[in-house]
Amino acid sequence: MYRYDEFDHAFVSSRVEQFRDQVGRRLSGELAEDAFKPLRLMNGVYLQLHAYMLRVAIPYGTLNARQMRMLAYIARKYDRGYGHFTTRQNIQYNWPKLSELPDALADLATVEMHALQTSGNCIRNVTADHFAGAAADEVADPRPYAEILRQWSSVHPEFSFLPRKFKIAVTGAERDRAAIQVHDIGLHLKKNDNGEIGFAVYVGGGQGRTPMVAKKIRDFLPEEDLLSYTTAIMRVYNLHGRRDNKYKARIKILVHETGAEELARQVEVEFAELRNTELKLPEKDIAAITAYFAPPALAARAEGWASLAQWKKADADFARWVQHNVHPHKHPDYASVTISLKPIGGIPGDATDAQMEAVADIAEEYAFDEIRVSHEQNLILPHVALADLEPIYRGLVAAGLETANAGLITDIIACPGLDYCALANARSIPVAQEISTRFGSPERQAEIGELKIKISGCINACGHHHVGHIGLLGVEKKGEELYQITLGGSGDENTSIGEIIGRGFEPEKVTDAIEVIVDTYLGLRLDPSETFLTAYRRVGPQPFKDALYGDKTAAAA
Amino acid sequence: MADKVLTANRLSDGISVWLDAAGNWNESLQAAFVARHKEAVDALEATGKQAFADNKVVDVNVVDVEEVDGVLRPLRMRERIRAAGPTIAYAAGYAGLTATAVPAA
Secondary structure (H helix, E strand, C coil): CCCCCHHHHHHHHHHHHHHHHHHHHHHHCCCCHHHHHHHHHHCCEEECCCCEEEEECCHHHEECHHHHHHHHHHHHHHCCCEEEECCCCCEEECCCCHHHHHHHHHHHHCCCCCCCCCCCCCECCCEECCCCCCECCECCCCHHHHHHHHHHHCCCHHHCCCCCCECEEEECECCCCCCHHHCCEEEEEEECCCCCEEEEEEECCECCCCCECCEEEEEEEEHHHHHHHHHHHHHHHHHHCCCCCHHHCCHHHHHHHHCHHHHHHHHHHHHHHHCCCCCCCCHHHHHHHHHHCCCCCCCCCCHHHHHHHHHHHHCHHHHHHHHHHEEEECCCCEEEEEECCCCCCCCCCEEEHHHHHHHHHHHHHHCCCCEEECCCCCEEEEEEEHHHHHHHHHHHHHCCCCCCCCCCCCCCEECCHHHCCCCCCCCCHHHHHHHHHHCCCHHHHHHHCCCCEEEECCCCCCCCHHHCCEEEEEEEECCEEEEEEEECCECCCCCECCEECCCCECHHHHHHHHHHHHHHHHHHCCCCCCCHHHHHHHHCCHHHHHHHHCCCCCCCC | CCEEEEEEEECCCCCEEEEECCCCEECCHHHECCECCHHHHHHHHHHHHHHHHCCCEEEEEEEEEEEECCEEEECCHHHHHHHHCCCCCCECCECCCCHHHCCCC
């Protein structure tokens, strides 16, 4: 993985000291809140309902054991012994004291981590496929390009005060695991007919109050033009993006109002000016960054096949975990493991300090010291020998991390919601917990198959409800929580925005409604291989509306 | 007019606090001074502005409450959760607030 050079170390350290000075002046009263707020946001510090919140960047979700141990240490020393992994592959702490945050950031800097650009109207943490560098279906590792974008976008003077925040995602496989089509810029790494590396470029996707699927504005952008073309997009956005209305300030609105074709034309005009400037990426620079992401030396471990078969036969729970949480690797003797942070009835994305340390230990011993955070709020061990799956599983069991539900109905994305978030209108976590408990039996989950439920506590859609196969949006109606259900959303290579199915449900009725939807699906699917999403796309919303609301015409809440 | 209390988050650690009758910022809603008429609300607002200007607290707000059997209860769920903590057992030693504190009136 990428290692800081001298410049990076000096830069991050200087930013920590700068923030220490700012916090000191704020606490002494020298700096007023209005002046301080943008400064703290630039350092990932929010004020939530109960306390400050610190969001730490995990670039493209990649970290090593040492960094994970530091995240555990931060949780223990500065927080209440846990952290919350997010849909931007970051981690949030919910209870840090402002007065201690400079020390926390200084500790993070010792392991090459920071919280810069995890807030504010700038280019946020660049995300990538969590199986990057390991997936069997990958054309190339997207992380070197994500790292190049990270370096380019860090305190970029031209793009630090954009009309609104800006999110970029990169995938290197046809199967999109990074939800690139609901990002401001989505990059799909591919090879052209000559075997050259480049990107299909999508722009103007996003969720929030106006969900939009991104438009493809380039079929193939040569890799050397990554920064010049991205800069061209940013310039068009920076110039024409709306600053008069916060709710219309994202690039998706600009794309929508301008039209993708015209926007692409404007980008091409800028690009023509930029493409042969210093922004052109020299091959040797790409190679130098790519070298940081060289896969570990994976020795043949063919004995794992026989062992795995034996272990599965001997232990049904292990077999189930392998079935759901183990993903094919480029190397046939290896796999990628999803460590579910979705225990049945638990809080999606939360991990205790002890769990983080357990994952760090396992990664160090068995997984080449590599860990990923997925945008689905789970942890990943990207490179694991089949021969080591059983001891890894035992380690996970000891840490309470063995839930076998990746991609199943209890693998729910949920934002912090009204339990923490100052913007939320309704709670998300308790709803996720109740659904998880209701459907928690392994047999029931296996019967249902792949089904992604995503829950947001407000229209900002941090819980990605728009792209949930079943999405739940919490709203406040007459002072009470109400949950609007959407069906048919998807955040993969066939991205779609879910459709509102009808009027909303009270908190105590929402799990029943989910069960009606699930039972309806089970009743109408052609066979068990037809997933919920496929079935929904075949039959449309009506059978679900009929089941939920009877003969009455469903009115949107 | 609904009864009102003055709430904010403490500058140094962000913890939710309420203004008590002695003019101190208290971590318990139950200790809050309750304003029951316009003059008292005006006084709360003035106190809040001053405390913000003095850099003691941030995010200062006057919120509606009701008193039920001697217990103060915010009318909005958001404020009930602010007062009692997350409604979930979120970490070891933190069980979250009791269910009875959450349901609306």
